[in-house]
Amino acid sequence: MPDLLDFPFLPSPLRHPSVLHLLLLALAEDLNEPADPDLLFPDPAAGDITSQATLPAQALLEGRITAKAEGVIAGMPLAQAVFHLVDARITWQPHVEDGQPVQPGTLLVEVTGPGRSLLAGERTALNFLGRMSGIASLTHKFVQAVAGTKAVILDTRKTAPGLRHVDKYAVRMGGGQNHRSGLYDMALIKDNHIDGADGIIPAVEGVRLLFGSRYLVEVEVKDLDELRTALLLSVDRIMLDNMDLTTMRQAVQIAGGRVPLEASGNVTLATVRSIAETGVDFISSGALTHSAPVLDISMRLR
16 A cells, blocks of 8 residues: 655645545546555556557657646646556656646646556546646635735635545635634534524533633624624634625624624625625635536647
């Protein structure tokens, strides 16, 4: 089984066991060949019947990976890891870095090695690169849309199952910031918790009683009365859930900077600027990760 130490080029946010398992799973489902614990993919082309029939086994080729659309790149280290897992003989010569804006035709990287191995890793590498770059590109548009305001763009937990670390890394490459990583690193008291606890006050008191100040505590409110209640409690952030612009402005005035406010619910590129101009501190949007179009990226051999 490969170890994360085998991939020194992976940035720390992606150096997580789940990411390595994800890469192996993605390759295995394309090649119909489980990774060998000692040799990884001992015959990278074994599952690629087309390449077996069309490319000589020893043919050394060069692949040029280019952007076919404007956007922001994310996922270069993961794409490199894919090719490394397929065949350690493949060389990787990048021309851009994650977080860098690109135009159609921009050369992203040159990969050189056995042709069969290049094609065995191509689609998996491009799938990661295209998806992550799409998220980074959409996030960048949201960040640009609120430029000049104090609002910070946040993601949510609406990520593809198994891709949490990857999706949230892509958001950061686009200039956004991450909300909580999961259920374990921040207490976010939402409507179901409030209903189950019979109110905001007992819900917040329950978290503080069990955990003290160990975790940040955010509470969701749906109207100004709930906001006033939350402001009386020891919370670190208040989420304004699906409030209209007029109500959000009133919420900002009522809070008076005592507690950071986060706007959430039906946030789009068309509305995010108006939301930011209400004076909220954070704006979270699940669209960054669940609705980002894939950035068109391709590889051609020569």
